[in-house]
Amino acid sequence: xxxxxxxxxxxxxxxxxxxxxxxxxxxxxxxxxxxxxxxxxxxxxxxxxxxxxxxxxxxxxxxxxxxxxxxxxxxxxxxxxxxxxxxxxxxxxxxxxxxxxxxxxxxxxxxxxxxxxxxxxxxxxxxxxxxxxxxxxxxxxxxxxxxxxxxxxxxxxxxxxxxxxxxxxxxxxxxxxxxxxxxxxxxxxxxxxxxxxxxxxxxxxxxxxxxxxxxxxxxxxxxxxxxxxxxxxxxxxxxxxxxxxxxxxxxxxxxxxxxxxxxxxxxxxxxxxxxxxxxxxxxxxxxxxxxxxxxxxxxxxxxxx
Amino acid sequence: xxxxxxxxxxxxxxxxxxxxxxxxxxxxxxxxxxxxxxxxxxxxxxxxxxxxxxxxxxxxxxxxxxxxxxxxxxxxxxxxxxxxxxxxxxxxxxxxxxxxxxxxxxxxxxxxxxxxxxxxxxxxxxxxxxxxxxxxxxxxxxxxxxxxxxxxxxxxxxxxxxxxxxxxxxxxxxxxxxxxxxxxxxxxxxxxxxxxxxxxxxxxxxxxxxxxxxxxxxxxxxxxxxxxxxxxxxxxxxxxxxxxxxxxxxxxxxxxxxxxxxxxxxxxxxxxxxxxxxxxxxxxxxxxxxxxxxxxxxxxxxxxxxxxxxxxxxxxxxxxxxxxxxxxxxxxxxxxxxxxxxxxxxxxxxxxxxxxxxxxxxxxxxxxxxxxxxxxxxxxxxxxxxxxxxxxxxxxxxxxxxxxxxxxxxxxxxx
Numbered sequence: 001x002x003x004x005x006x007x008x009x010x011x012x013x014x015x016x017x018x019x020x021x022x023x024x025x026x027x028x029x030x031x032x033x034x035x036x037x038x039x040x041x042x043x044x045x046x047x048x049x050x051x052x053x054x055x056x057x058x059x060x061x062x063x064x065x066x067x068x069x070x071x072x073x074x075x076x077x078x079x080x081x082x083x084x085x086x087x088x089x090x091x092x093x094x095x096x097x098x099x100x101x102x103x104x105x106x107x108x109x110x111x112x113x114x115x116x117x118x119x120x121x122x123x124x125x126x127x128x129x130x131x132x133x134x135x136x137x138x139x140x141x142x143x144x145x146x147x148x149x150x151x152x153x154x155x156x157x158x159x160x161x162x163x164x165x166x167x168x169x170x171x172x173x174x175x176x177x178x179x180x181x182x183x184x185x186x187x188x189x190x191x192x193x194x195x196x197x198x199x200x201x202x203x204x205x206x207x208x209x210x211x212x213x214x215x216x217x218x219x220x221x222x223x224x225x226x227x228x229x230x231x232x233x234x235x236x237x238x239x240x241x242x243x244x245x246x247x248x249x250x251x252x253x254x255x256x257x258x259x260x261x262x263x264x265x266x267x268x269x270x271x272x273x274x275x276x277x278x279x280x281x282x283x284x285x286x287x288x289x290x291x292x293x294x295x296x297x298x299x300x301x302x303x304x305x
Numbered sequence: 306x307x308x309x310x311x312x313x314x315x316x317x318x319x320x321x322x323x324x325x326x327x328x329x330x331x332x333x334x335x336x337x338x339x340x341x342x343x344x345x346x347x348x349x350x351x352x353x354x355x356x357x358x359x360x361x362x363x364x365x366x367x368x369x370x371x372x373x374x375x376x377x378x379x380x381x382x383x384x385x386x387x388x389x390x391x392x393x394x395x396x397x398x399x400x401x402x403x404x405x406x407x408x409x410x411x412x413x414x415x416x417x418x419x420x421x422x423x424x425x426x427x428x429x430x431x432x433x434x435x436x437x438x439x440x441x442x443x444x445x446x447x448x449x450x451x452x453x454x455x456x457x458x459x460x461x462x463x464x465x466x467x468x469x470x471x472x473x474x475x476x477x478x479x480x481x482x483x484x485x486x487x488x489x490x491x492x493x494x495x496x497x498x499x500x501x502x503x504x505x506x507x508x509x510x511x512x513x514x515x516x517x518x519x520x521x522x523x524x525x526x527x528x529x530x531x532x533x534x535x536x537x538x539x540x541x542x543x544x545x546x547x548x549x550x551x552x553x554x555x556x557x558x559x560x561x562x563x564x565x566x567x568x569x570x571x572x573x574x575x576x577x578x579x580x581x582x583x584x585x586x587x588x589x590x591x592x593x594x595x596x597x598x599x600x601x602x603x604x605x606x607x608x609x610x611x612x613x614x615x616x617x618x619x620x621x622x623x624x625x626x627x628x629x630x631x632x633x634x635x636x637x638x639x640x641x642x643x644x645x646x647x648x649x650x651x652x653x654x655x656x657x658x659x660x661x662x663x664x665x666x667x668x669x670x671x672x673x674x675x676x677x678x679x680x681x682x683x684x685x686x687x688x689x690x691x692x693x694x695x696x697x698x699x700x701x702x703x704x705x706x707x708x709x710x711x712x713x714x715x716x717x718x719x720x
């Protein structure tokens with residue numbers, strides 16, 4: 001049971017790294033608390049449901065679609081909302097109120113459009129285009145995958161793989177591109193970046209768009225990781241994302257990867273040995289990390305860098 | 306003589322006073338809550354939609370007959386959205402009673418959102434039409450202000466499940482049972498009841514796994530692995546619809562084939578579960594057989610095919626699924642209609658008397674409405690059934706227990 005919980009926790013946690021990384025990118029660059037993060041995740045899930053139900057395509061095709069759509073949505077929302085927030089006396093506090101309102105609006109509109117019922121996608125559809133690879137690796141096109149002698153849902157393995165790729169791409173963006181270097185400069189000291197002539201607005205808009213795009217990509221896998229989604233799904237996702245982000249390090253997107261894995265493994269261990277208490281975990285972890293290491297697991301190292 | 310005549314006139318005035326004073330209201334106000342969002346939306350909206358459907362139907366016909374005023378009076382449905390939040394629900398139940406001064410109070414669907422109403426209704430001496438809140442703690446001898454309309458009370462609901470396992474199970478080879486439940490009033494009570502029925506039966510079966518998980522649980526992979534490690538012959542999962550969806554999907558994804566598997570909602574919200582789990586995922590799953598499959602004799606209200614047709618006409622977009630909860634909402638409406646037709650006033654204790662007078666007499670599409678002395682529903686029982694595929698690959702119910710209503714034999718072990 002321990003080995004199963006650890007491996008399941010790793011797969012689950014890698015996915016949660018993807019869930020939280022967009023939220024942390026937005027906070028790191030703009031110091032904006034995006035309480036609608038989970039709602040963008042939910043919208044990504046509905047894109048996947050649409051791609052599967054209407055176009056009869058592998059939900060993996062929803063990944064680039066959701067990313068592009070929500071990067072564009074992010075750029076538009078940034079222009080509409082963020083400059084006014086940044087001009088206020090207390091942008092962090094105001095952002096909480098503003099994005100809470102946005103979250104409510106998104107949930108209400110989605111409920112009107114799609115109703116309140118649970119929606120999901122057949123598990124066998126995810127990764128159907130990878131069937132030859134799955135047969136070669138696991139000997140089965142739509143069954144579970146075997147790792148360390150234990151069987152796990154193939155959808156978990158695919159979600160974890162995509163999460164690793166997405167986190168890798170975020171790393172490449174931050175550390176191997178010019179825009180990424182500028183982004184890190186803004187994350188480090190926004191006022192100094194502005195003083196050195198960096199177009200902070202452009203960098204922030206890009207980070208906001210990418211943050212929302214990553215949330216939507218995580219959403220594509222939500223119907224597989226959580227069984228189903230509803231328009232109300234965003235609230236829980238936001239809470240868990242915050243736990244993951246604070247655990248890793250608020251303001252450090254790559255710390256989120258570690259936070260996600262720690263969260264995932266902790267969750268599965270609690271579910272195995274103290275199942276009734278599993279849902280308290282995000283809050284317990286938040287309290288513990290804020291008491292013992294407020295900067296998060298990777299906080300100091302990155303802040304200094 | 307004059308004095309006697311005056312006394313007689315005064316006495317006559319006093320006797321006539323209630324009738325003369327009770328001016329018929331312009332409308333009968335029915336107060337209720339619904340959850341348009343959140344965890345309980347998928348069980349709340351069908352119930353609420355059915356209630357609204359009945360209100361529209363009656364108002365189009367001039368209202369409902371109210372015996373207290375011997376005339377038809379239109380209904381005004383005062384409904385607020387609690388968003389699946391119990392704190393919000395508490396505030397709104399209070400508002401319905403103290404601000405809106407509704408004539409009849411109807412709880413939201415499900416035990417979680419009914420729980421706040423029970424204490425509030427009792428404190429305000431307001432009779433609560435409990436639609437589907439089946440939690441055992443709601444019903445007690447010292448609380449006359451509640452009756453359960455449409456589901457069997459949770460303490461007896463799972464009896465066919467436990468009886469099948471303890472009476473037919475050993476002959477099939479069922480010796481080890483696993484129970485997994487969500488920790489809320491509804492499924493927690495059902496788990497307690499199953500556990501008690503099994504232990505009291507003295508049958509040669511053993512509970513090898515018995516765990517509760519939070520109702521918000523959406524991922525069961527590790528738990529399924531833990532259950533598998535105990536090698537049970539039968540697995541009982543008691544959860545709400547989202548729990549069942551996640552659990553059944555995880556069972557299929559991990560490739561586990563439990564020999565005997567029971568879940569509540571494949572029977573209650575079959576359309577919803579079929580959409581989310583798929584036909585193959587539901588094949589051979591044991592569940593409650595809903596009233597739509599049983600064709601109960603009806604002496605009041607629409608029969609199942611009529612109700613289904615009206616539902617499809619009223620909600621053609623399919624955003625609210627037709628299922629057990631839709632039937633429950635309509636059943637509540639029928640009990641209210643019949644109550645108003647026999648109650649001699651709108652006094653809350655008179656409403657209670659009227660509701661209890663229907664016990665054993667009222668037969669709706671949900672079965673026979675029957676209450677115990679505490680207001681718990683003991684009619685409208687759902688047999689144990691198994692989902693199988695028909696020749697066209699569609700799901701069909703095979704009732705397997707009790708034997709007198711059985712329509713087939715159980716498939717065990719699951720192939």
